[in-house]
Amino acid sequence: MKVGMLGLLRVVVLMLVLRVSSSSSASYSGKQNGRKSMLPVSAQATTSSLMLNRVGNSVVLPLHGNVYPDGFFDITLNIGQPSKPYFLDPDTGSDLTWLQCDFKGPCQSFTKAPHPHYKPSNNPVLCGDPLCKSLHPPEYKCETTKQCDYELWFQDGSSTRGVLVKDAFSFNFRDGTQLEHSLALGCGYNQTPGPFPNPNDGVLGLGKGKLSIVSQLSRDGLVRNIIGHCISVRGGGYLFFGDDHYDSSLVQWISMSSDLPEYYSPGWVELKFGGQPTGIKNLLTVFDSGSSYTYLYPPAYEALITLVKEELTGKSLKEALDDETLPLCWKGERPFKSLDDVREYFQPIALSFANDEKDTQFELPPEAYLIISHKENVCLGILNGTAGMNLNIIGDISMQDKVVIYDNEKQRIGWAPEKNCDQLPKSESTSI
Numbered sequence: 001m002k003v004g005m006l007g008l009l010r011v012v013v014l015m016l017v018l019r020v021s022s023s024s025s026a027s028y029s030g031k032q033n034g035r036k037s038m039l040p041v042s043a044q045a046t047t048s049s050l051m052l053n054r055v056g057n058s059v060v061l062p063l064h065g066n067v068y069p070d071g072f073f074d075i076t077l078n079i080g081q082p083s084k085p086y087f088l089d090p091d092t093g094s095d096l097t098w099l100q101c102d103f104k105g106p107c108q109s110f111t112k113a114p115h116p117h118y119k120p121s122n123n124p125v126l127c128g129d130p131l132c133k134s135l136h137p138p139e140y141k142c143e144t145t146k147q148c149d150y151e152l153w154f155q156d157g158s159s160t161r162g163v164l165v166k167d168a169f170s171f172n173f174r175d176g177t178q179l180e181h182s183l184a185l186g187c188g189y190n191q192t193p194g195p196f197p198n199p200n201d202g203v204l205g206l207g208k209g210k211l212s213i214v215s216q217l218s219r220d221g222l223v224r225n226i227i228g229h230c231i232s233v234r235g236g237g238y239l240f241f242g243d244d245h246y247d248s249s250l251v252q253w254i255s256m257s258s259d260l261p262e263y264y265s266p267g268w269v270e271l272k273f274g275g276q277p278t279g280i281k282n283l284l285t286v287f288d289s290g291s292s293y294t295y296l297y298p299p300a301y302e303a304l305i306t307l308v309k310e311e312l313t314g315k316s317l318k319e320a321l322d323d324e325t326l327p328l329c330w331k332g333e334r335p336f337k338s339l340d341d342v343r344e345y346f347q348p349i350a351l352s353f354a355n356d357e358k359d360t361q362f363e364l365p366p367e368a369y370l371i372i373s374h375k376e377n378v379c380l381g382i383l384n385g386t387a388g389m390n391l392n393i394i395g396d397i398s399m400q401d402k403v404v405i406y407d408n409e410k411q412r413i414g415w416a417p418e419k420n421c422d423q424l425p426k427s428e429s430t431s432i
């Protein structure tokens with residue numbers, strides 16, 4: 001779901017650039033993250049008890065796309081007056097929802113999009129608005145009665161410049177109600193693409209900040225500030241807002257870390273390989289649906305590939321230097337047709353968490369870190385971070401066949417295995 005990673009596997013040759021781009025999430029480098037973590041209003045926003053999770057106030061959206069070969073996902077939302085459909089890339093690594101937009105701003109520049117550009121209604125968010133402030137560092141000065149200009153950079157080098165507006169979003173709630181609700185979004189009139197332009201109309205911001213769509217819906221009492229997704233290894237899946245799709249007792253939970261308050265971070269992680277500790281530890285980690293692959297910062301990446309290669313020593317797999325699908329691919333004696341053909345060669349990897357007495361683990365079976373390339377080799381879907389990047393990113397590949405839940409109400413991240421992510425959860429019953 002990567003702004004920028006998208007095309008990547010379509011144009012296989014561009015692998016090099018892929019290695020530089022890592023995530024569509026808004027810059028981790030501080031360019032625009034003067035925004036602080038905020039616990040979006042929730043206590044007064046919802047009325048039902050925390051335990052009664054069948055209030056029906058939730059939204060489920062089908063996800064389209066896959067990690068490989070497409071490298072991106074999208075959901076469809078109806079926005080505007082009159083309401084029109086747009087394809088949005090769901091990104092838990094950034095807050096702002098934005099669309100390429102028909103707006104007479106300076107230096108218009110657009111990337112290719114599947115729908116005509118969104119035409120904003122005449123409802124600007126002003127610069128004095130707290131939602132506008134959350135897009136800027138605290139020292140940002142503006143005239144409070146002027147429009148809210150912003151510019152965001154993404155990890156893959158793409159950027160968007162625009163103005164913040166309000167407009168009607170329509171949602172089908174699970175209890176059958178359909179609701180049009182006014183929410184703030186970005187009207188982007190100047191986009192610079194990353195190496196692999198996003199083929200969607202825009203991004204669905206699902207981060208922790210006030211501007212995130214779910215924070216806004218929760219502020220207005222419509223859903224709890226909880227986001228979840230279920231991505232199938234077969235492609236497709238669903239995204240949900242609200243809390244009635246899982247039985248919390250079946251979910252493994254870990255607290256969000258205060259060491260990285262602006263992202264969905266479980267804090268510091270150690271890698272296990274084949275069930276054994278590896279000494280690859282103190283990895284500050286983020287869960288990011290906006291990243292198709294998983295990234296380790298360079299020293300950890302190098303240590304991990306050493307382990308993987310040692311494990312393959314003496315086996316029939318040979319490194320496939322002619323396969324540029326991803327940086328590291330292996331050829332078998334016979335072409336690989338599916339991950340079932342390679343499972344025996346690869347150990348499970350797991351993340352274990354510092355500051356966790358319960359010894360919770362986030363398991364990565366081979367399908368959560370390998371792909372079968374179009375050349376019928378197996379490739380490692382854990383990639384090298386960029387120089388200077390100290391973060392580790394758990395991307396879509398590693399969250400497949402799990403319900404992953406970002407619970408902003410209780411400041412925790414949860415997951416549970418789920419083999420049927422490509423079927424929408426049936427209403428009224430929990431899906432896990």
Ligand SMILES: *[C@@H]1O[C@H](CO)[C@@H](O)[C@H](O)[C@H]1NC(C)=O
Pocket residue numbers: 298301302384385386387388
């Ligand atoms: C990983 O990335 C770092 C920083 O760009 C680079 O110096 C290193 O050579 C890379 N390692 C591998 C194995 O590609």
